[in-house]
Amino acid sequence: MRRHSPIKDHLSERRTFASRTLLAFAVVVLLMGALAARMVYLQVFEHDRYATISDRNRVQLEPIAPTRGLIYDRNGRLLADNRPTHNLSIVRERTDDIDATIAELAQLVPVTERDIAGFHKRLRERRRPYEPVVLRFRMSEAEIARVAVNFHRLPGVQIDADLTRYYPYASSLVHALGYVGRINERELERVDQQNYSATHHIGKLGVEKFYEDRLHGKVGLQKVETDARGQILRVLEREDPQPGQDIRLHLDIELQLAAEQALGEQRGAVVALDPRTGGILALVSHPGYDPNLFVTGISGRDYRALQQSEDLPLFNRAIRGRYPPASTIKMMVGLAAIDSGTVSPAYTISDPGWYQLTEGGRYYRDWKRWGHGKVNLKTAIAESCDTYFYDIGHRMGVDPMSDYLGRFGFGRVTSLDLPEANGAILPSKEWKRRVRGRPWYTGDSLNLSIGQGFMVATPLQLATATMVIANRGRWVNPRMLQRVIDEPEFELPVPERKQLADVQLKRDGYWDHIITAMEEVMHGEHGTARRSGQGADYRIAGKTGTAQVVGIKQDEEYDAEALAERLRDHGLFVGFAPSRDPQIVVAVVVENGGGGSSAAAPVARELFDFYMLRQKDVQLADQG
Template identity: 45%
Template sequence: MNIPIKDQFRESRLFNARLTVVGAIVLALILALFLRLAYLQIFAYRHFETLSQANRVKPIPIQPPRGLILDRHGVVLAQNYPVYTLEIIPEQVDDMNSLLEELKQVVNLNEADLKNFHKQLRERPRFENLLLRSHLTEEEAARLAVRRTYFSGVELEARLQRHYPLAGLGVHFLGYVARINEQELERIDKATYRGMQHIGKLGVEVSYEKTLLGQVGFEKVETNAHGRSLRILERIAPVAGKNLHLSIDAKLQALAEQALGKRRGAVIALEPATGAILAFVSTPTYDPNPFVNGIDPDSYQALLDDPDKPLINRALNGQYALGSTIKAFLGLAALELENFDAGKPIACPGWFTLPGSSHQFRDWKKSGHGTMNLHDAVVQSCDVYFYRLAVAMEVDAMKKFLASFGFGGKTGVDLLSESEGLLPSVAWKEARGQKWYPGETVITGIGQGSILVTPLQLAAAMSALANQGVRMKPQLVRAIVDAKTRAARETVPEAYAQIPLKDKQHLDIQIQNLTDVVHTNKGTAYGIGYNSPYKIAGKTGTAQVKGIAQGQSYSEKHTPERFRDHALFVSFAPVGDPKVAVAVVVENGGHGSSAAAPIARKVMDHVILGKTSATPGAAAPASENDE
């Protein structure tokens, strides 16, 4: 029997070899595990931290640059410039009061800043960046940047701030942007305004809000459990708002505002053929820049309490009696009437009475004008002639004729909240439970009583006369330009229905009458026409503010300034090839010939001759009729 001999040495070697292999594998696995742990703990720490349950991907809105607003020559009226802002994300703050106290040690925070911030806290979502302080100085921004890691939920941002470099120039058509309030937050599309804090409030800033706004962009950012940004995963660039190029001439605007000076009033200058607005003036003005981030209560109250009411847009919402400027339009009606002979002379003794009444309706010229035909009545502004015309025409016919010039309705200008004025009628009075009296018809004939118009309506109506009876829609925006591609979409002029006339020669006759108002020595506006190198058609007006009882007389010298008559003047030039139509209203200015007409002359000189002021020379000769 053969018994195998066990080779212990060989088996020992085999076992040791296997043990070595297993040990090497184990060591390799341990090393691999160690390296993996080292990689995870050291090199891939941030990656896996962002994947933890407490982390998330946060979309951060990027505010688009708001479109610029420029005048017809490229002068910037509204722009954006970068400022440092201190913002807080409320949902990342545990103790807001403590945070605010700590921030006071880093930047200057006044009561207005804190009040506005707490207002936003009540109105805005807690996940949005809320503005605490804007316009940080470079020193404040540097201090905040150094200590930012100690403040949870605090952001230092570089934002684009709206700015109006010409301050109050043109503020009533330009408007301004300001912080979005609670009511606006309810009606706006929150996705469209994500991350934005301002919205157009007045003027073209609000009427072209969608055009100027642009489209918000986004960054998808990985944030850690403390809300700190770790890296940007994706970026969608914002789309800048489109630029507005206006028909306004900033130099002309400044000239007209300076011509009005400290007086309250309005000036409108239009291109008759297109309706383009060259100047849109309301005085006094105010600086819109403080409104952008919230004007302080004391300054705002001062504007409200100012007796000159600078916040009122007189050009758009001021409603005035036409005074004798109505004769520019009713004179044309006289030529159209079948029951009124415009060529028949009428005696003007200085007063007019209705049949069966002793009440005297006085002419502005106490001694009367003598014998008047239509031409003389327009040139010398004879009230008695137009009293008789009003009685023959009756109030409802006057309303219908004046409505064809746009009175009593909105002009359609590209601004919001335009006033309509008022064209009275028998039905209008009866709807208020009152009777229409014949005497009201009489005074309507000289632009007094219930009739009201805006300066913009006056300018648009005068443009219709200049444009051969075609009334154009007034427009402020000349072109909309894409900020990136520079592609421009120009505004197309819009015409309303032509004024219905039985004979177009009547329009030529009335234009000649209005030309003689300015260029003959009996004309009420001869003071601005005697030395003009171009022909002007115009009409003065004086609108009574304070009633005068029978038997009493008006004395401007003894009447308080705010109860004096308003001064008006409407015009266009050059006659035959009109380039501009102008309406001027000077509140409590007295006479249209002396207070309003010279302003219109300066405006027309600038447009037609390129001059910044009327040519100095000898004193204007006195007109025989200074209304």
């Protein structure tokens, strides 16, 4: 028999459907509530956070590099300038393929392998995201135009306007000013990274390095709105950078060029000081090099050529060259002898042309082989008699000599703003025992008395010691800076380690004695530099010196023609003018130039004439 199904229960179905509908509705309401709660949370409680994140995508904070301060000479002539230039840069985050972009740019403008290598190095050293990295410096107008019309297919490529350091006097001032170059990671660690966030260059040497804090300035900031491709749409806010301070140096560019011309093609150095202020009027080291090559990065080939040159153009002879001072220190040795009481100013010897410590012992010869006859301190300085100084050096010993030479600044750095200056060597008993591990011998004192042996000095030290004589013992430290232009009250501090006391002698008349002897060098009948002093309508006080480069055996005579050019003697000169009212002090070193009277003194005379005659013209103009 067939069984029939029960009658359908519509009420039960409706109840089931209703419960399911309510459940589904509850789930929908719950989900909508969760969504609404999430929206409230994001829009209300997290609003600030997500607004900031959104702004980061839309708004970029960009640093603005300050303009570097300018450098002027004492007369307002511009020595270090900033020139406008345009650089080709790439922003890494805004391009998909760096190599492809560079290859495409190379089809538009010249891009060398050196440019590409430099770009990748700068890319590795990059300090923040979205920072443009330079591929090519100093774009021409035609190159800028070719790139600009192709911006639409070169994402991340941009042309940046910039100011680049420029040195109009090039090699003539490089050893005085130094230069700026690309900042490296080691230098970045020493500075305020935020303040240098947009700066690509920093002072590397000299004045540019020492006054970096004042020349650099303070970074500025701007908020810019960008599109999805990172292109700037508008500037929202801007805080202008503070430019670096302009500075004025004591340097006299006309005197600097005159010194360079007087030195000619000879290797050597010239330093000129104002004895009243210690200002460095000229600082020449020849040969030099063009600092503009270093501003945007010198090629490896060019740098190797400078490094490997036997003339050492990278070496600053004026402040780092260490030369035997030879007879240019005889004034200080003479002062030490009479002020210490070793001998009187009237002390006289008979010079046969040589000196012996013991009978039958070694001959310490004078440059004049037949001798000078009867000699006192004045004639010994005027005629540069070595035998006289052998004698007083033997009587005095090393201690007074080293002490007095130290009072004049030898053996230490006394300049205030030349960071590469060298202290050279002032020997003493302690120095020889510490450095050479041997005792001091009497023969060492004889060598020291004529500026030979262990002692070496820089041209700047020779000029400084001569300046102390010109000032009759008054000490003033050499300095480049005359003033900060917008801060006229600024005074360059003198560190305690560089603060030397004035040289006080037992009798002030000793200064007159020494200065008179220096005048005889230039104007006396037998003065070693009398030819360079001829015809001057002002009085010059000077001293020549001849420093041996190689030793000569006792029985041999010095023959310059028989020696290689680089083994010949150095010529030295120090002096000041006018002798009784000093306005300029000059020190000259001519490497392998021969005697100081023939090689160095004529260079100094040209500078004295240039400076004194120009001063006379200025005075006449003022009177007119």
